[in-house]
Amino acid sequence: MPCCSSARPIDGPAGRRRAMRALAATLLLAAGAASAALESPAADPVQLVLQRRSEGLFLSARLPLELSPAVEEVLRKGVPLHFLWKADLIQSRWYWLDKTVASVARTVRLAYQPLTRRWRLSYANGTPGASGLQYGLHQNFDSLDDALLGAGHVSNWKLVDAARWRSAGEQRVEFSFALDLTQLPRPFQLGLFNQSGWNLSLQKTLEVPEAVGNEAEPAADSSAEGDA
Template sequence: MSATLGKWLFGLALGLAAAGFGQAEAAPDFQIVSAHIYKQNLVYYLDAKAHAQLDDKLRNALDNGVSLLLIYDIRVFQPGAWWWFDNTVATLSQRYRLRYHPLSRRYLVDNLNTGVSLSYARLNDALGMIDRLQGFPVLDQSLLPKNGGVVADVRLRVDTADFPLPLRVRAYFNDAWRPASTWYRCDFR
């Protein structure tokens, strides 16, 4: 790579970072509305209801060819089990890729855990499918610790790892590009 090209790329990355640095924008609305764990045939499952709303920047990026990786992060742990530290029992994720296909004018949702792809005419319908996590297997009963209570936390977020480099730099400095809900806690029953 020539020195001029390297300086130009560095200047571009710095300019993109500075453009997103001073903007105080509200992050899109991502929240977990409800979640609960239940047992069926010695396996614990998670049902969660979320609300994911994309702001204009993320919608524009999606409509212009940038796919969005939406991830449910789930962590199962015993609070304060070892001194004051939590004992992590399991960490899992449910991953969806949301993309727009301009020729068919359809939004595609790829379940990256199962490989199933679904197509929707409207973005709200595609997000509505992602908003409902049902029957997600979390843990076999035999893996639960014998001593103490166990809880699970769940959140929904956009992962910027698949963004093109200029957007990844921008997302580093601007939370609006990487929305995430707060953790929602639910007990094992």
């Protein structure tokens, strides 16, 4: 008879906590040598386009996401991932500190549904864990690759409305995308401390177009971080 047949059943909060700790310990052994990477090969580069229109300022983006086998295993065990999109519109001021004109954020939650064997994306405006955060849109996918395409794509994201935007002088958009590790269960957070394999982040700077209808791409000094 297998040795594990005598294991105690998972009953009550204490049992569930023990199971979560055991799961975290098992998966982190594999995660230590694996990576979650934001890849940008020549055939599929990061695409960021900032467009100025009469209605306001809009951003469209396509980020090629790739998860390591260890991170995928975490997802398949029922632990969702939260991706944070963030954009700050900055006004340059020679006489004082730069001013943040507008700041927007959106959360994309990726989860695996074992019963249907499908992947689910949920979208919300705001940062992960924020009070009152509500997911207003959901999409289901048959494969993880398709779900990652959805998680790394945004079209016509309004950063600021024209009615509340006074465009004067030099302005730029500081864009960032990251996997929010603070939303993982506590055992995972502790075990992943300082593990670069779980770093999935991107930072870009885009200059605001001067005229309506013009587009801007990332500035030359933009930087990206991730583990290939």
